[in-house]
Amino acid sequence: MNKVKSLDDLRKMRESVRASLDLREKSDHPDQMVQVKVSMATCGIATGAKEIMNYFIEALNRKKVDALVTQTGCMGYCYAEPTVEITLPGKDPLVFGYVTKAKVDELIDKYIKEGILLDDILPITYTVVKPE
Amino acid sequence: MCCGTGCRASQSEQIIANLQEILLQKELQEEVQVVRTGCFGFCEKGPVIKIVPDNTFYTEVKPEDAELIVQEHLIKGRKVDRLLYLNPETQEHEPDSKHITFYKKQYRIALRNCGFINPENIDEYIARDGYLALGKAITEMTPEGVIQEITASGLRGRGGGGFPTGVKWNFTCKVEATQKYVVCNADEGDPGAFMDRSILEGDPHSVLEAMAINGYCTGASKGLIYIRAEYPLAIERLKIAIAQAEEYGLLGEHILGTDFSFDIELRYGAGAFVCGEETALIHSMEGLRGEATLKPPFPSERGYNGFPTNVNNVETYANIPVILLKGADWFQQIGTEKSKGTKVFALAGKVNNVGLIEVPMGTTLREVIFGIGGGIKDGKRFKAVQTGGPSGGCLTDKHLDRPIDYDNLIQAGSMMGSGGMIVMDEDDCMVAMAKFYLDFTVEESCGKCSPCRIGNKRLYEILDRITKGRGTLDDLDNLRNLGSVIKDTALCGLGQTSPNPVLSTLDNFMEEYEAHIIDHKCPAGQCKALLSYVIDPYKCTGCTLCARNCPANAITGERKIPHVIDTKLCIKCGVCMEKCRFGAITVQ
Numbered sequence: 001m002n003k004v005k006s007l008d009d010l011r012k013m014r015e016s017v018r019a020s021l022d023l024r025e026k027s028d029h030p031d032q033m034v035q036v037k038v039s040m041a042t043c044g045i046a047t048g049a050k051e052i053m054n055y056f057i058e059a060l061n062r063k064k065v066d067a068l069v070t071q072t073g074c075m076g077y078c079y080a081e082p083t084v085e086i087t088l089p090g091k092d093p094l095v096f097g098y099v100t101k102a103k104v105d106e107l108i109d110k111y112i113k114e115g116i117l118l119d120d121i122l123p124i125t126y127t128v129v130k131p132e
Numbered sequence: 133m134c135c136g137t138g139c140r141a142s143q144s145e146q147i148i149a150n151l152q153e154i155l156l157q158k159e160l161q162e163e164v165q166v167v168r169t170g171c172f173g174f175c176e177k178g179p180v181i182k183i184v185p186d187n188t189f190y191t192e193v194k195p196e197d198a199e200l201i202v203q204e205h206l207i208k209g210r211k212v213d214r215l216l217y218l219n220p221e222t223q224e225h226e227p228d229s230k231h232i233t234f235y236k237k238q239y240r241i242a243l244r245n246c247g248f249i250n251p252e253n254i255d256e257y258i259a260r261d262g263y264l265a266l267g268k269a270i271t272e273m274t275p276e277g278v279i280q281e282i283t284a285s286g287l288r289g290r291g292g293g294g295f296p297t298g299v300k301w302n303f304t305c306k307v308e309a310t311q312k313y314v315v316c317n318a319d320e321g322d323p324g325a326f327m328d329r330s331i332l333e334g335d336p337h338s339v340l341e342a343m344a345i346n347g348y349c350t351g352a353s354k355g356l357i358y359i360r361a362e363y364p365l366a367i368e369r370l371k372i373a374i375a376q377a378e379e380y381g382l383l384g385e386h387i388l389g390t391d392f393s394f395d396i397e398l399r400y401g402a403g404a405f406v407c408g409e410e411t412a413l414i415h416s417m418e419g420l421r422g423e424a425t426l427k428p429p430f431p432s433e434r435g436y437n438g439f440p441t442n443v444n445n446v447e448t449y450a451n452i453p454v455i456l457l458k459g460a461d462w463f464q465q466i467g468t469e470k471s472k473g474t475k476v477f478a479l480a481g482k483v484n485n486v487g488l489i490e491v492p493m494g495t496t497l498r499e500v501i502f503g504i505g506g507g508i509k510d511g512k513r514f515k516a517v518q519t520g521g522p523s524g525g526c527l528t529d530k531h532l533d534r535p536i537d538y539d540n541l542i543q544a545g546s547m548m549g550s551g552g553m554i555v556m557d558e559d560d561c562m563v564a565m566a567k568f569y570l571d572f573t574v575e576e577s578c579g580k581c582s583p584c585r586i587g588n589k590r591l592y593e594i595l596d597r598i599t600k601g602r603g604t605l606d607d608l609d610n611l612r613n614l615g616s617v618i619k620d621t622a623l624c625g626l627g628q629t630s631p632n633p634v635l636s637t638l639d640n641f642m643e644e645y646e647a648h649i650i651d652h653k654c655p656a657g658q659c660k661a662l663l664s665y666v667i668d669p670y671k672c673t674g675c676t677l678c679a680r681n682c683p684a685n686a687i688t689g690e691r692k693i694p695h696v697i698d699t700k701l702c703i704k705c706g707v708c709m710e711k712c713r714f715g716a717i718t719v720q
Contacts, residue, residue, distance in 0.1 A: 007268065072251070120168065123182070127239055
């Protein structure tokens with residue numbers, strides 16, 4: 001990786017990483033670009049988020065579903081950990097709480113494959129600052 | 133359909149059953165799905181239903197409204213006006229949830245990236261304008277200009293004290309020295325607080341970026357993060373973040389082609405509460421005992437290794453990049469007159485939605501606890517909330533509608549602290565609570581000054597006496613006098629605030645202290661020494677189960693004849709009550 005040499009460089013870089021992240025989020029290939037984020041702060045890990053993340057990856061492979069699984073920080077819903085955010089292409093992200101291994105299977109079979117909603121969706125109750 | 137505890141208590145399951153039945157009747161079960169969701173943080177208007185994709189938000193729905201919603205909204209496409217959320221300001225029904233103000237109850241500035249980005253990937257931070265504020269500062273602004281912007285924003289220290297951040301930066305900037313340091317105070321130690329940990333685990337780059345900005349302003353080339361070794365995940369993510377920023381040239385020599393160089397190292401603390409106090413923190417980093425020293429000299433004049441040092445808290449830093457990008461005027465508009473911006477709180481205790489929240493300053497405790505927090509667990513009665521951890525005080529019913537800001541909380545006998553918020557219900561004994569915090573302070577006092585070392589110990593002993601039913605009315609005066617003397621004479625922030633839990637419970641819950649002392653009763657039923665277990669002879673069947681399980685052999689009685697507990701032998705372990713199958717044993 002080359003160093004970022006100037007502010008312009010940084011701005012260009014922002015555009016390019018944004019574009020590649022956008023591609024990930026808004027791709028036209030629905031079966032390829034499902035995004036799964038697992039909340040992996042101490043609170044999540046303490047309630048088993050690591051096992052859930054591993055199981056998610058394993059189950060996706062087993063069920064032959066292509067999806068990108070990443071970790072993220074605390075979403076704030078400590079009462080409902082482990083929490084998982086799933087973004088289907090072209091749809092708003094949805095956060096599911098109280099995720100168990102059985103729930104992971106259900107999420108893949110019903111929500112990711114068929115778009116059927118499941119219980120324990122956590123409503124977004126905040127707005128986030130947009131810096132620029 | 134919201135199935136948070138609040139809505140569930142007002143029949144949300146019945147509404148779901150009705151909706152499903154009507155959908156089945158109309159053969160719409162394939163078209164319309166009924167889904168249970170977590171709490172919308174809107175319990176006072178519950179039960180609530182959100183219909184997607186048109187984002188209609190219905191409030192105060194009753195089971196019998198189910199038919200109307202299906203018939204009118206789902207079949208005919210006409211929203212049911214009567215059930216739409218009524219905007220309290222305009223008195224109009226809001227057809228679209230996007231306009232509903234409660235979404236604005238929580239506004240995330242410091243937590244903007246937490247739960248959105250992968251904290252171990254710098255690209256995701258950059259995509260969300262990361263390091264742009266640093267770039268802007270070092271290429272387009274003077275150090276004075278940046279400090280002016282931060283001062284104008286009105287940002288105050290989020291670690292507890294609430295000192296204006298810009299003013300602090302200016303102090304360090306003004307001092308001439310060959311070397312200066314920027315320190316991040318990540319020694320979060322209040323019981324029940326986890327704001328800083330969450331920010332470091334979820335968005336470590338925001339803190340690194342702000343420290344570099346601070347370095348540019350104050351003329352420091354070295355940053356140190358003092359973090360407790362008990363936060364291994366935060367440490368690991370910080371290490372990854374520092375390595376990535378160095379690789380990109382966003383930390384290190386000649387950042388973005390300028391003359392500004394800055395690097396950051398970690399320093400580990402062993403988890404002493406007093407090391408959150410800045411002078412003790414600096415001594416600990418120097419390898420000395422974590423003891424506070426008298427100010428002045430302030431760290432901005434003589435800090436780490438004798439050099440000028442600027443110490444700020446994690447959350448304070450997390451605000452900086454956004455302020456520089458959006459401007460002081462924008463930040464000024466959020467919050468109250470003297471407390472600008474937002475505050476992150478770790479909501480814990482007897483509240484339904486335990487979690488991490490960020491609200492604009494000026495939000496009321498009621499909105500936080502009964503709105504976002506979803507109310508008190510198991511429908512119990514709210515008793516008090518402790519803000520500011522062991523340094524703060526408890527706030528009660530009468531403070532619920534008071535806007536939260538630095539000055540209001542101090543006036544109410546508590547303090548903002550770093551943002552721990554512990555909610556207590558009717559089952560919590562306030563004397564025992566004060567004793568718990570004093571136990572913590574006695575343990576954590578560094579012992580350097582006598583008011584804190586000896587005074588707090590005496591406070592603890594008096595409280596201990598009271599909870600055991602051996603207190604006298606004189607003890608109440610002693611608590612108050614001793615508490616105010618400790619506050620006035622202790623060396624550092626720890627001792628100056630440690631009597632707060634005692635003083636504020638004395639102010640707000642005098643009757644509970646008196647009940648312990650005069651009646652030898654603990655109204656909340658928490659102080660073991662004041663409880664007595666009694667067997668109801670009408671309910672007892674003489675099954676002998678309790679007697680066989682009693683570890684102190686305090687229960688006697690013949691088979692099939694009501695048993696008796698000898699209160700002199702009873703150790704109040706509660707085993708008998710647990711074991712009794714007939715509910716014959718009660719606590720009095």
